[in-house]
Amino acid sequence: MRRQASREPPTGFTTVGIDRRRFLIVLGGTAAYMALRPRLAAARKPPRARPPLQPWTLPDRAPESALETARALIGAAILAPSHWNSQPWRFEVEDTSIRLLADTRRALPVTDPDGRWMMASLGAALENLLVAARAYGLRPTVDYFPFEGAGDVVAQVSWTGGDAPRDRSLFGALPRRRTNRRGYDGRTLFPQNRAQISAQVPESVRLHWIDDRDALRPLADLAYEATKSQVLDARAEAERYGWMRFGDSALERGDGVMVDALEMGGFAHWFAGRYFDPNSWFLRFGAESAAHQARDAIRSGGSLVLLTTPVAGNPQWVVGGQAYERLALKATQLGIAQQPLIVPLEVPRIRDELVRRFDAQGEEPLLLVRLGHAKAPPPSVRRAVALVTSYRTS
Numbered sequence: 470m471r472r473q474a475s476r477e478p479p480t481g482f483t484t485v486g487i488d489r490r491r492f493l494i495v496l497g498g499t500a501a502y503m504a505l506r507p508r509l510a511a512a513r514k515p516p517r518a519r520p521p522l523q524p525w526t527l528p529d530r531a532p533e534s535a536l537e538t539a540r541a542l543i544g545a546a547i548l549a550p551s552h553w554n555s556q557p558w559r560f561e562v563e564d565t566s567i568r569l570l571a572d573t574r575r576a577l578p579v580t581d582p583d584g585r586w587m588m589a590s591l592g593a594a595l596e597n598l599l600v601a602a603r604a605y606g607l608r609p610t611v612d613y614f615p616f617e618g619a620g621d622v623v624a625q626v627s628w629t630g631g632d633a634p635r636d637r638s639l640f641g642a643l644p645r646r647r648t649n650r651r652g653y654d655g656r657t658l659f660p661q662n663r664a665q666i667s668a669q670v671p672e673s674v675r676l677h678w679i680d681d682r683d684a685l686r687p688l689a690d691l692a693y694e695a696t697k698s699q700v701l702d703a704r705a706e707a708e709r710y711g712w713m714r715f716g717d718s719a720l721e722r723g724d725g726v727m728v729d730a731l732e733m734g735g736f737a738h739w740f741a742g743r744y745f746d747p748n749s750w751f752l753r754f755g756a757e758s759a760a761h762q763a764r765d766a767i768r769s770g771g772s773l774v775l776l777t778t779p780v781a782g783n784p785q786w787v788v789g790g791q792a793y794e795r796l797a798l799k800a801t802q803l804g805i806a807q808q809p810l811i812v813p814l815e816v817p818r819i820r821d822e823l824v825r826r827f828d829a830q831g832e833e834p835l836l837l838v839r840l841g842h843a844k845a846p847p848p849s850v851r852r853a854v855a856l857v858t859s860y861r862t863s
């Protein structure tokens with residue numbers, strides 16, 4: 470019998486004929502591997518130690534000692550939102566009083582030249598502190614800018630005990646409040662929810678609402694335009710980029726905004742380090758992605774609110790920040806998502822146009838906030854109470 474000539478090569482290796490389908494599968498697999506490689510590498514790395522403090526929990530009742538009470542109140546304050554999560558605050562404790570100071574090393578002078586968003590962030594921290602004090606059954610009093618010539622002391626809060634607990638529902642929302650940058654589902658707010666949110670704001674601050682879809686669309690286009698021009702502005706973008714956090718750097722530093730939290734889709738998410746680097750050729754793509762995201766964010770929202778103060782000034786912006794925080798806490802309690810959007814207010818021409826469309830001429834715009842419905846994101850990072858507090862002994 471004639472032996473059939475073997476087709477196997479003498480080496481013993483098996484050859485696989487590569488047809489077009491197989492070629493595409495191999496190509497696709499290689500591309501996916503290349504794209505996922507940084508993540509796979511990260512997954513293989515042993516987990517880094519996290520900061521020891523878990524800030525997103527608070528004691529439910531006032532602690533026994535004055536010192537522990539002060540620490541709990543500051544623990545509530547640091548959960549506040551802040552411009553780029555810069556946390557521009559310091560606290561000084563003396564007996565039953567706490568001074569809230571501006572940490573001006575954490576200012577963003579290019580995008581916040583008059584410091585209004587730093588003051589609003591401090592106002593939000595102050596409001597958290599007061600909500601916790603009231604919920605603990607304390608009676609707090611506030612002195613705004615108590616020392617002439619010492620503008621960095623924003624407020625002094627003193628308290629006495631023995632009051633009935635108040636603000637318990639807002640207190641419950643403190644650790645659950647988030648800035649939600651996800652796409653919302655387009656549903657508008659129920660009128661009763663809108664009324665409850667508006668009721669949180671004192672008379673010295675005004676809320677202007679727009680929730681009509683046709684009226685929201687041109688505002689979304691203005692946000693697109695403002696975002697694009699701000700990302701392409703090298704100085705503004707360099708400042709923002711300094712507060713963006715890549716990899717584990719947010720956990721190590723306890724501040725800034727993680728790229729994941731920016732909810733950028735597609736390439737912008739994967740290549741954020743290049744897309745938002747002010748010195749990169751790719752910045753043009755980052756500007757386009759961020760602008761699209763700002764536009765879609767407003768289009769998907771249920772309502773847009775412009776929060777204004779009667780005049781410009783540090784005390785007004787602190788009170789405005791307090792009002793915003795009460796709005797955000799009430800929204801959280803009602804299961805409503807919210808996100809401040811200030812980039813449109815950073816561009817003078819667009820800010821003026823927004824004020825006109827909200828019918829708020831003659832008022833000072835502080836924050837634009839979108840509200841709606843979406844799944845809550847994870848919490849952001851914070852610097853621990855111990856890092857931002859000092860104690861005075863009398």
Ligand SMILES: Cc1cc2nc3c(=O)[nH]c(=O)nc-3n(C[C@H](O)[C@H](O)[C@H](O)COP(=O)(O)O)c2cc1C
Nearest residue numbers: 550551552553554586589647648809810811812849
């Ligand atoms: C005054 C102020 C301005 C802000 N501006 C924006 C903004 O334009 N866009 C945005 O996505 N978040 C904005 N934020 C939200 C912060 O980025 C956010 O509070 C911070 O990253 C911490 O995250 P958290 O609010 O989820 O705790 C702003 C917050 C404050 C207090």
